Every structure is written in C-alpha cells, then in structure tokens.
Amino acid sequence: MLSRSIRRFLPLLFCFLALPLRAEMTIEIVGGAANRIPLAILPFSLTVAPGMPAGLANPAEVVAGDLGRSGYFRLLDTGDVMVPPADPQALQLSSWKARGADAVVIGQVRPLPGERVEVRFWLYDAVRQAQLTALSYTTTRDGLRAVAHRIADAVHQALLGEPGAYGGRIAYILKRDGRYELQVADADSQNAVTVTTSPEPLISPAWSPDGRRLAYVSFEDKKPVVYVQNLADGSRRAVAKFRGSNSAPAWSPDGRRLAVTLSKDDTSQIYLLDLLTGEARRFTRGGALDTEPVFSPDGQWLYFTSDRGGSPQIYRAALATGAASRVTFEGSYNVSPTLSPDGRTLAFVHRRDSRFHIAVMDLNSRQTQVLTDTNHDESPSFAANGRLLLYATLVNNRGVLATVSVDGKVKQRLSQSGDLREPAWGP
Template identity: 50%
Template sequence: MRVLRTMAGLMVAGLLAAAAPAHAQFRVEISGVGATQLPIAIAKFRDEDRATPSLSVSAIVRADLERSGVFKGVDTAGAALDESSQPVMTEWRGRSADALVAGSVTRLADGRFDIRFKLWDVVKGNVLGGQSTAVEAGDLRLAAHRIADFIYEKLTGDKGVFSTRIAYVTKGGNRHTLRVADADGEGGQVALNSPEPIISPAWSPDGKQLAYVSFEKQKAVVYVQDTSTGARRELANFRGSNSAPAWSPDGQTLALTLSREHGSQLYLIDRNGGNVRRLTTSNAIDTEPAFAPDGRGIYFVSDRGGGPQIYRTSTSGGNVERVTFSGSYNISPAISPDGRTLAYISRQGGAFRLYTLDLSTSGAQPVALTDTNDDESPSFAPNGRLIIYATRAQGRDVLMTTTLDGKIKARLLSTNVDVREPVWGPFGR
C-alpha cells in the first residue's frame, strides 16, 4: 500500500535549468459534470498551426479552463476568428456560448512569437479585454497558461492558477526523480535524480525553493534547493530521521519531524538551519505538519489516541486539539489558502480516499471527494479552488486534480513512470 509506505517513511524517517523539458510526458483527461459551468467558445488562434505546429495555444487555454471545472467548452465548428474580428453575437448565443475567445499567433523576424487574443461577453455583447505579448519559443506554454489565467479571473473574479507550477516525484525502474512542471503536468524539468527515494517536496511561499526529503545518505535528510539554479543545501541532518518539511507562510521557518531525541516529534527550524526548537512532546509519533495560513497554528498527524488522526496546535506549543473524529485512520493534512477547508486522506475499510472537512463550521461532517482506493498527498491550488493528489489507476501511480465538490476531475496521464507526492506551488511565477 503506497499510503502506508509513505506514512512509514515520514514516521521513521542536478541542476534544474539543465534538464530538457519533458514534452508529451502528460496528457489531461477530464471527467465529470459540474452543477454550474459557464459555456465558453475558444476558437483556434489564427495561424497557430503554421507558427507553432507542435503546440496549440488555443488548445492549452481550452484544456486549462475545462480542467478548472468552472467552464464547459462550446464547439467552434472551425470558425475563422481572431482578435480583430467583429463576431456576430446572436450566432454565438445560438450556439449557447456565454463567452468567446479568439486570437492569433505570429512568428516575428527575431524568432519570437507575437500572441494576441480578445475575450467577449456574448450575453452582453461587449469586449471584456485582451492582451498582446511577444515571447520566446520556450515560453509559449507559459503564455497560453497566462491567457487562461486572464480569462478565468475576468469571468470568475478569482485568480487563475494555470501559470503556477507543481512539484512531484516519479519512479521508473530504480530511479527516483524530483520534477517541477506546469500546473497541467507538462513542461517538466528535473530538479534531482537519485537511486534512493525522494519524498515530501514542499514549496517555499515565494516559489523560489523546494524543501524535500532524500534518502541518498541511507537515512532521511531534509534538503532545500533553489528552483532556478539547482543549488541545494542540507537543512536537517540530525541523529535519527529528519522528515516532513513544511514552510511557514512567511518563509522564515520550517516545521519538521525529527527523531533526534528519541521518538518522532515536531520541531521548528529557521530557514538557515539554525534555532531548532521542539514543538510537541508526547510518547506518540507526531508527523506531517502543515501550517495554518495565518502562521499561528500547525496541523499534524499523531497516533497519540491509538491510531493516526489529525490534530492542531499553536506554533508556540502548548495545547493540542484533535480535529478529525470520523474514521480510525486519517493522515496527510492540507489546509486551503483561506484556512476554511482541511483536505486529508482517510482509510475507509481497505480504501484510502480523499476527504475534505469544513473547519469554519462547528460539527461539520467530512465529505468524500473520491471513490478510488489508493489516494495520497493532497495539496491545494493557491486560489483554493482545486486539489491535486496522487492515486493509482490501471496499475500506475498517477496525478489527479479535483474540484472541491469532487464533481470535476482531471487525470494527468503519464507514460512509463509512477508519479506521486504532488505539491502545488504558489502564485507569482
């Protein structure tokens, strides 16, 4: 059982820029129907097939928006439009579209690409905005994601997360690889290759560093690595196991699980590796810390009640409060950016499934988001609207995203490798 292996690892326990992008490493398969989805028509951008034959900007935008669960694609039936067109709104209303996007891609003399688009409100018949940008070939995917972000924010009022990044771990043969990729799993680059396991990646709040656990020294050691240069350093290599790093919201402190004083307990450590102080004192195993968004509380897993449950304590220590009560085995807490929702993995019978719990409502009951059997490692998108997690399908470990109601799921299908330990990066790329 992968979840048990990961939990056991936590409890007992290369240069990024030089790696070539992992083209076609993932493709996205979207399933489910949301209660309310805005129908949007995204026309093929003029000349994109000629300018960028190996990459469709409009297709990336469409996939991003549909994966969010908020939008439903409307067939454009080969409509020839671009940002300078004057679309007939009655025609698009007749196709049941509420919004329309059209644009163009032009290769410039200096080798860059000029990408332009416009967004129309079909119902009101007006222009909601548009942009024009010139990018290098290596930034075409990022430009497409930023277009999707623009559209998402204009139509929902919330920031889009399509131009953010995720980190995850792959295992193929005897090789373990820590990768950083776009939020849809594409454009992956290698941060670390190792013959030994890599677990628990965690983004710094500014998105410039990753903390993770590597077993390359035949024990669990916590490292911090710069995502742009690949430079890394040991953060925690104390006697015993060093595991489960979690960054504070201000990026100045990390919470860890250390066994240097016998037993696995929570500690706080400054980002430079100094000022180590113990946070919990129990005869139990305390692990998997996750900071509350205000930085004043920490959620964690402990078996102090007999089986693993999720608890909460102050970053200054002291009283410990139990959070989960439904089920006998609850692990892997993740807190939404607004602090209102807890995502976690619960064992129900022999199945490990993704659940959420409303922390803002007294007496709220857990909600199951999945019906799969091997879920692990939930992580919220920085706008709090999606959760990424790992599960098992067709004999492979794969990554999924889900809306908070569980109705729309997107599977990031990888090839020839098992994919696990996902964590969603912050805004600000």
C-alpha cells in the same frame, strides 16, 4: 492527432537522446460540473514576421486545453474557422450565439521589434453581445504557453467569478526504471523537468512560499534526510541530517523556518528548524508519534498528525504556546493535513472501510466532506486559488496524480508511464 503528438514529442526525444525516453503526461477528465458553460475559443490570428520560425504554437490550443479539462466549460467545435478573426470587427458574434455559445474568445499574436511578440485576446458574452475582458501581453516565443495559461485564468475569472489555477507549477516524484525523479512541471503537466534523480526513494517535496526552493526527503544516505534545493541553480544542502530519521518538511509562511519530524531525541517528534542558523527547536513532546506538520497560512498554528489519542488523527497547536487540540474525530485514521491558502479549509486523508479518501473540513463549522471515491488517495495539496486539490492515487496499482475541486464535482487524472506520487502544488 497522431502527427501532432509526434511533433510535440520529438523535440524532447532529440534533446534527451541519451536519457530515458520521456513519455508525455496525459490528462483525462473523470468528472465535471453539472452545468458547463458553452464556450467557443477561436484560433488566434497569427502574424508571422520574416525570420520568425514557422510552427508557432497557437495559444488558443493551450487556452482550450486548460479550460476544456477544467470541467467547468463545454468547448464548441471551432474546426471550421478558416480565417481566425484578428480583432472584434472581424468577429460575427451572433453566429456563435446561434451555434450555442454563451461566450467567445478571440485573439491575435503579432511580432514586435526584437524577438518579442504581442498577444491580445478578447472575451465576449455572446448572449448579451458585450465585451467582458480584453488584455494584451508582450512576451517572447518561449513565453507563449505561460501567456496562454494567464489568458485561461482571466477567462475563468471573468466567467466564473473566481480565480483559475492554470498558471501554477507542480512538483512530484516519478518512479521509473528503478530510479526516483523529483520533477517540476507546469500545472497542465507540460514542460516537466527533472530536478533531482536518485536510486533511493525521494518523498515529501514541499515548495518554499516564493516558489524558488523545494524541500524534500531523500534516502540516498540510507536513511531519510531533509534537503533544500535551489531551483534556479540546482544547488542543495542537507538541512536536517540528525541521528535517526529526518522527514516531513513544511515551510513557514515567511520561508525562514521548516517544520520537520526528527527522531534524534525521542520517537518521531516535530521540530522547528531555523534555516539560517540550523538550530532545531523541539516543538512536540511525549511518547506518541507526531509527524506531517504544516503551518497555517497566518503562521499562528501548526497542524500535524499524531497517534497520541490511540489512532492517527489531526491536531493543531498554537505556535506561540505549543498547546494542542484535536481537530479530526470521525473515523480511526485521519492523516496528511494541508490548509487552503485562506486558512479556512483543511484537506486530509481519511480512511473509511479500509479505503483512503481525500476529505475536506470547513474549519469554522467543522463539517467534513469526503471528495473522492478512489481507494488509495494520498498527499493532498491545494492550488493557489484554493478551489482545487491535487493528490496521488492508484489506478490499476499504478501511481497517478489527480485533481478534485473542493466541492468534489470536477475531477481530472494525470498519468504517465511510471509511477507518479507525492504531488505538491506550488506558486
């Protein structure tokens, strides 16, 4: 175990010799579904071609990591499998059923001409002795992790009947050694890359709908300014740098506009910023604070936080008319709205007894449910499958990231040396 983690760590250490030490993020499950599906994920059969580097990561490990941490599965020990079955003929399904497996995953990796590899996997229902799914992927060595996440998605979908969220990316801010880093990582927190660093705070990263750009707020100009950065080439520009403060960027579903909070004309008010023309059109009016805008996925509504009623609450306004109505009523502090991809569920930060929790509201029934029992929860965002929420919280006064399923049953925690905050789940 130790040597494995060293082996995974060393490449990063070497390549970033002159940079601060990169610590790996660890994920810990802090709660799970009541009935987990017993699942056996057998090591994939690896055929190594001449000239192919040894030490190819076994995709089964990544698949098992994803599904094991999800809280929906109980993984059976497969450590005694000496010769991984390369195909269904070699699989003794009945023996895995006898060991308690409801489902079994097997797979193989074999080289193709050029630098490509093929990955196949099969998912079997051990109880009914039936094949549920079988898929083939061709990729390069560098694509193996991505393939493994997609296999995890496919297994999740086949066994639970809903999409998994193993293949997305997350952005977040890491504060360490007095610096702020905007990082982008795989949803399993691997492959973290710092895309911006600054000695001044960075907050509020927001993914463009196509996943190619990040908007965020940087204080490098000694005041909050909204930047949009292209992830492919690292280029960026200040899109809102008006007099006063500029913050809280949120993308329109078509990626052409940002809703932002500006104080250039009045106290913090929401504006719609056309990214092509740079024109900022004022959207809210009045002496109250309006901030934290977010578009509904259908582009019809803007949800936002306002203290116009005396305490911070979530409102929504029709983009066409600007007419606003209040959405949250329970308690005296409801902020940071975010919407599920289907637009049916609102997640937000709810204060109860001086503690800040993540809550969700079904927008049809207006039923509210508090999902977390930690006390300093912030910045919720939905996974693409709409089933998981990513948020930031404090554990022993240190910032960590956490996920919770929308039913509140499954929880994970992601931590790293340094403070993690402001997560955003991206496409």
